[in-house]
Amino acid sequence: MRWIACELHSHTNHSDGRQSLPELAQGAKALGFDCVALTDHNTMTGLKDRESVEQETGLTIISGMEWTTFYGHMVTIGLTEFVDWRPAGPGDIHEGIDQVHAFGGIAGMAHPYRIGNPMCTGCFWEFEIRDWNQLDYIEVWSGTFPSIKTDNARAFRLWTDRLNDGFRIAATSGRDWHAQELTDEPLPVTYLQLDETEGSLTEQAVRALAAGRASVTMGPLVTLELHSGKIVYTIGDCVPEQERSLSYEAVVNIDFQVRAGHWAFPEARYSIALTSNLGVIGEQPASPEQEQYRFGITGKGLKWVRAELKGNVRGMRTMIAFTNAIYAESE
Template identity: 50%
Template sequence: MLKWIPSELHTHTLHSDGKQTLEELAQSAADLGLECIAMTDHNTQSALVDQERVQQQFGVPIISGMEWTTFYGHMLTLGVDRFIDWRVLGPDDIHEGIRQVHEQGGIAGLAHPFRIGSPICTGCFWEYTIQDWHEVDYIEVWSTLMPSIKRDSQRAFAMWTDLLNQGYRITAVSGRDWHVSKPDDALPAVTYLGIHGEAEEQESLVNRAVEAIRLGSVSVTMGPLLTMSAQINDSDKRYGIGECVELAVEDSLSVTVQLDVETRAAHYNLEPQNLRLLLTSGQGVCSETYIPAQSGEYTLSLQDPAGKGWVRAELYGYMEDCVTMIAFTNPMYIT
């Protein structure tokens, strides 16, 4: 059974340039209905000294991580407990850093790759040379508050789509880059992680959360949860987000998209309206329909699915006084 965990994967505390303690961060996360956070201070993991106590106190599992903050880019590392020294790596050496992250069983991702860089935000713009995108686990395609309307996030989303079209299987996530909580904050996005089975212990949930990102079992949203599954012909087997669907030329593929507007409903406002639901693929938009802003399932058939390469769901509508992309899933891959 797949359970979707609302998570925040990019946070900071007083141990770097944040304005909150780990306790305050965990309390704010619980207040927002988040069930998992990643601790990613700049170039330090010192806040994690209180990890176990804070997890137990607030009931919010914490993924150990760090944001490599360098002159050439910021890289998020998750699922690592031992410090990896970023200072010895030049602009052409990022794969050595990724290798050391993977050696610990962790994952590495690009943080806000198109954020304005120096001198406004030193190193925030990604300039490292990526020689093999297969080694990159994920990209933060939506960054900061109300990310879907931000130009840098739109550029990151387009880059991710281009990499999918080139055949790379890279997970897309959101990251609030959470430094402080204010009562008048704009709306943050949420990354839902699909984990299998019931995680009875927080450590087990954290490990499964990291694995969900590695496998691409991820959906990103400004509010409602958007998920999808697929079925070949009339078979009983269902494929989920991040999985690979093997098709013969004569096979048909039906995709069922699920919209859940009830989970975390107290933390966003989605007005009654008709929402635009798309299925997009390596060949562009392959299906489009309009659905009410309420929970439901919608099954769409794909024509000539074998040549699509990948397929994801996208949701558009009116939210926070603008028409924008509200949610998207990571793809299922078609071979």
């Protein structure tokens, strides 16, 4: 299995973007990304030259579309063909999600707490979610330098609350990239762990996100495993009910070399924490000189656990990276 760096929310001049697909792909490649999802508003026409652009740039382009409605924006990724967004009303988004799934895609809430009407039509999520099991992911970090934005903090809390409720739902980042404009702000990256079995890289990436095998960062890649003897659980896995009483060693690995040259936090004074529905389990100082960190953890009462990397960025103490969860079956 390997991790790839992905940008999961982008636009071209086929909707409100100010870049062509070749410009988007070349820009993503120059920033150290392995793939980019094209999620134009309510259209998939921008994917017309997808194969030739992939061949020219060596970058994987994932098919997608951002359902842009009066009641919320929903990013759909991995679609094999257009799924009409227009029938979706505030109480029937589940019918739309069913259709997305039927055509090979997955669905996620985009920037659910961004300011809405009249500043940004439909950007604030108002669709009724009756079954959180049906939604595949929540975009908890949107835009550049996402960790300091209050709307993202609300989205992160929403994700955490749903984990506490027992739902297995993934969290992602998305730049919501519209133009090839230079920025010195930290960029969010969603890393996906491919299973490298059958199918194209696009299909593997969609399976990874659907399974929650994702880690989000503005810099280093953080991964997490739970060890008990020969048993190893990784991000997206679920600890069976009969094994919840066991004690585990949580192993956190931090790769400070990913996308080298594209980020730097020289005054970070990193710390790595293990967080769960039971609160903060433990925290340790971290540094680029040390790759691995270990914590003792018990499965008793556990619903989920994740790793969080914090540090100083531009004079602020903030989240720099976090993993998706390892889950535990309900008692």
